[in-house]
Amino acid sequence: xxxxxxxxxxxxxxxxxxxxxxxxxxxxxxxxxxxxxxxxxxxxxxxxxxxxxxxxxxxxxxxxxxxxxxxxxxxxxxxxxxxxxxxxxxxxxxxxxxxxxxxxxxxxxxxxxx
Amino acid sequence: xxxxxxxxxxxxxxxxxxxxxxxxxxxxxxxxxxxxxxxxxxxxxxxxxxxxxxxxxxxxxxxxxxxxxxxxxxxxxxxxxxxxxxxxxxxxxxxxxxxxxxxxxxxxxxxxx
Numbered sequence: 001x002x003x004x005x006x007x008x009x010x011x012x013x014x015x016x017x018x019x020x021x022x023x024x025x026x027x028x029x030x031x032x033x034x035x036x037x038x039x040x041x042x043x044x045x046x047x048x049x050x051x052x053x054x055x056x057x058x059x060x061x062x063x064x065x066x067x068x069x070x071x072x073x074x075x076x077x078x079x080x081x082x083x084x085x086x087x088x089x090x091x092x093x094x095x096x097x098x099x100x101x102x103x104x105x106x107x108x109x110x111x112x113x114x
Numbered sequence: 115x116x117x118x119x120x121x122x123x124x125x126x127x128x129x130x131x132x133x134x135x136x137x138x139x140x141x142x143x144x145x146x147x148x149x150x151x152x153x154x155x156x157x158x159x160x161x162x163x164x165x166x167x168x169x170x171x172x173x174x175x176x177x178x179x180x181x182x183x184x185x186x187x188x189x190x191x192x193x194x195x196x197x198x199x200x201x202x203x204x205x206x207x208x209x210x211x212x213x214x215x216x217x218x219x220x221x222x223x224x225x226x227x
Contacts, residue, residue: 004157033214042118042203042217043158056212091157095213102148103215107157 002026004106006092012112013082020078021109025094032075033103034067036060037089046090049075050097079111087113116141120204120218127194128226135189135221137178137204145206147171147180147187148215152201161189161202196225 005024013019025032030051035043046065048056051072061067064083069075079086089110093103121136139145146165150158162171167182176191187204204218 031213033212035215040219042205042219043215045212045214045216048212048214056214093158093215097213102160102163104160105150105158107155 004092004094004104006090006106006109008109009107010110010112012114014114015082015084017082018078018080019082019111020076021090021092021111023075023077023092023094023106024073025075025092026104029094029096029104030072031095031097031103032069033093033095034075034077035091035093037091037108038087043091046077082111082113084113087111116145116206116208116216118204118206118216118218120202120221122219122221124222124224126224126226129196130193131225133189133191133194133198133223135202135204135223137187137189137218139185139187139204139206141185141206141208143208143210144182145208147178148205148207149176149178149187149189150203150205150217152203152220154200158203194223194225196227199223199225 007022032049034046037043049069064080089108091108093105095101095103148163149161151161162173164171164180170179205215
């Protein structure tokens, strides 16, 4: 059973650079979520896809953030012109959207901005 | 908006002690409630869930009961082990729309042998 896979596990970059993260959900899952977790806090919702459609975005998702899920399979989260405050763990989760199904999380991508 | 408040940590116990981690929530509807656990260096794993009032979720010796009257979902375990050391997150999910999770701030639990 392949779980949710995220790449890379760690990303270190300089302020102002662009970064892109990838998430591969569990294959039959049509729902995909991105969350952000800062040190000592619980994850906060960023955005949600049902298949390829991005149906909800949090106010946390500024214009510098963009997410895609082409063909309803893997998803990418891009941050442009990174800032110190973007340093966090970015978590991806997926679920099968029929009834009450739990979300399965990947191990996350830890972003550090120098 | 919806929110979850957890007992502040860190919590340190001796092996075989009784554990309670308090969780209360605020929601406009009737959310599903969850406990997730995060072991060091790993992602979040679902520990247990309850989808309606008076439901009891249980797994690996942990239990939590959905109390609508007190808007609570406290996590309990009768006898903790060193391997239970982790960060525990209480969360709710609204059944409408995205069914996104709203998490508490987490409680770090350390069990000493």
